[in-house]
Amino acid sequence: MNKDELASRVVARMYDADWFSQWLGIERVETHAGACVLRMTIRKEMLNGFGIAHGGITYSLADSALAFASNGHGRMAVSVETSISHTEQLNEGDVILAKVNELSLSNKIGVYQIVVEKQDGTAVAFFKGTVYRTGKEWFEEKA
């Protein structure tokens, strides 16, 4: 099993049990070790009191991207700190993509930048996430 196959299997297992990512309608465009691209569409029930997408929606997409990218190395990783700047508004019907860039990876800590873009390529949010990498593997090696 090469690195991309492992990433794909880990993310498939995570996604299949991830009810909230499914509710969001997240599609996996690409999955790799340390990276992924996710896509979703803004629906009416995702809007806030200003009539634009709730900040929690773009955060949630980026947070799923963080989980999929960092766990894609095959070892279980958990978020310890995340931040997001919402720089553009999103309306119902907008299609957004989250693209992950692994800034740093050590034995115990990974740092990721995730840019969320809408259909015309405009960046709408910038997310930074730090994960702690546990010692547990998603799939045990067979002898």
Added chain:
Amino acid sequence: MNKDELASRVVARMYDADWFSQWLGIERVETHAGACVLRMTIRKEMLNGFGIAHGGITYSLADSALAFASNGHGRMAVSVETSISHTEQLNEGDVILAKVNELSLSNKIGVYQIVVEKQDGTAVAFFKGTVYRTGKEWFEEKA
């Protein structure tokens, strides 16, 4: 209209149009100028691939609390930067509260800390949010 009445009217207007906060099942326990307490319950469709609440759920509750508290002064305010540390896991059925503390308020910028706790009082997440305060009022003064 005193400050708490104004806060309550602003938040009511925001909440009534906030489909995502309604989907989350957010209840307004208290609303004030610069503060509020919100409550919600973790449902199955809010879980992630680890079988615990998705990070986007607690973030979303805290982000609604940020919006309600900062707009509660009567002037429209928009989030410019938010961060969250998830320190405890949440399971289906857990009831969580978001409590807002206004750290700083100037004419243009507000800084808020929001602690998310579960039913037994344990803190489960720490959120910090910075808002930009626009010049627009939610309700115009009548002559």
Added chain:
Amino acid sequence: MNKDELASRVVARMYDADWFSQWLGIERVETHAGACVLRMTIRKEMLNGFGIAHGGITYSLADSALAFASNGHGRMAVSVETSISHTEQLNEGDVILAKVNELSLSNKIGVYQIVVEKQDGTAVAFFKGTVYRTGKEWFEEKA
């Protein structure tokens, strides 16, 4: 050796080799396991192009406080993510205090809030820091 004695010995060892904290003129007002209070005075060479304290000065005081408080448990801890909001300006001659609050502590991760105040008690900056706790002790137990 009780917990406060251990914290005090760890911080003394760190401080004695910490040239930058010494250049800043940091004084240890209190040191505990997971907490400390530090004090320093703003000098002319700490000002920026606006004639007020450079953001790096308050950050540095808070970052030293993070290191002292988190290492004060006796195990080596390293910063993985920090953020700071500067909410009030500081002038030459102002005396500032950093006070640490341990928000969360697990086997591997600690989360701390640090408030920086000036002499009249006004908060001037809010810092949040996350550390990774290594497996190394500062002082080995003797048999």
Added chain:
Amino acid sequence: MNKDELASRVVARMYDADWFSQWLGIERVETHAGACVLRMTIRKEMLNGFGIAHGGITYSLADSALAFASNGHGRMAVSVETSISHTEQLNEGDVILAKVNELSLSNKIGVYQIVVEKQDGTAVAFFKGTVYRTGKEWFEEKA
């Protein structure tokens, strides 16, 4: 005066009064509207209790870069929130560069990512800064 000349004049004025950036030994490699590259060398008095550069040193370099880049547009801008992840250790004698990327710029808010690298091109820290843009110009237009 074109945009780069304006940026250069603003940064020169800021730098000349910025005692702390001068103490750090910061050199201006490039200055533009919304961007700059700064360089400095780690000295002994910048080390912490682990014998490596204090986190406040890289933060301070990045914070100066944030101030120079964001004010380089000609309008006074002040930091409202900054965060930094220190991912590699720095030793005495290391030469570090801060490079600014303007992620977003609106009338009132700017968001910047700053990567700090050492002499061999390795990234050692990732900084994100948000500024509020006031209405004041650094240089008044002449009639």
